[in-house]
């Protein structure tokens with residue numbers, strides 16, 4: 001099965017580039033940039049990766065990002081992730097970045113986006129991996145801050161396909177960002193949002209109705225609302241599910257309790273993603289391998305998940321069809 005999983009071309013649609021910062025690179029960048037980190041070894045960092053909810057993770061995730069200073073750091077971070085994609089046969093990736101995590105520390109928007117974008121271009125040329133960039137607003141910050149970030153992004157519209165919403169979900173409903181998302185849509189961005197990870201099904205309704213999202217990130221709590229399931233099924237709205245993340249952040253107790261298979265059985269457009277792989281114990285391949293084992297997924301389930309990843313992507317229809325045909329012929 002591991003070989004079969006490897007052989008499947010896959011698209012990743014839910015990946016925070018800051019969440020792919022491996023402890024080894026964190027140390028290297030800390031040294032290179034003279035930044036102090038509150039850990040003395042890679043082992044100590046890994047030990048700190050024990051989370052009891054989303055917030056306990058975010059506190060460490062924002063701290064880790066402090067070592068990213070120069071354009072080259074963002075390049076190195078992104079290139080390291082692309083090399084993992086190559087190992088896992090991820091042929092297309094749509095990555096999130098959180099500009100406010102950096103601009104709030106005095107790093108310019110241009111430094112961040114230019115480093116990420118240059119690595120993605122090299123990844124396309126040298127590794128054959130296609131990609132898109134999605135800019136996320138941090139939802140624990142204000143609407144005004146999000147508007148300022150949107151303003152900064154306009155000079156880079158050619159590099160950014162859409163906007164998203166991440167960070168602390170509960171208490172920061174999508175409705176808080178209705179006006180910013182309206183402006184983003186008017187500017188031609190696609191929209192997505194984290195909803196129904198820790199927050200209630202109501203937040204998924206808001207993401208759909210107020211933010212006009214094309215995809216829902218996570219959305220695992222949708223099964224709590226029958227009417228919502230009907231809507232998601234009828235409109236085949238993708239749910240970018242992140243199984244290992246959900247276990248690490250205690251959304252489910254253990255992987256065998258995860259509702260990924262139920263989402264598929266309910267006719268929903270779900271697929272597998274890694275979210276913040278350095279923090280959650282595995283990249284996309286590892287998410288597939290562990291789900292296959294714990295949820296007893298067969299080859300047809302795995303093919304469906306890979307096909308869903310391309311169907312739900314922002315690729316051109318012809319590109320989607322090319323990959324879907326390849327999977328169907330396996």
Ligand code: ADE
Nearest residue numbers: 016166167168194275276
């Ligand atoms: N930022 C990075 N990972 C996240 C997640 N899983 N949920 C919300 N915000 C995030």
Ligand code: ZN
Nearest residue numbers: 016166194275
């Ligand atoms: Zn996420």
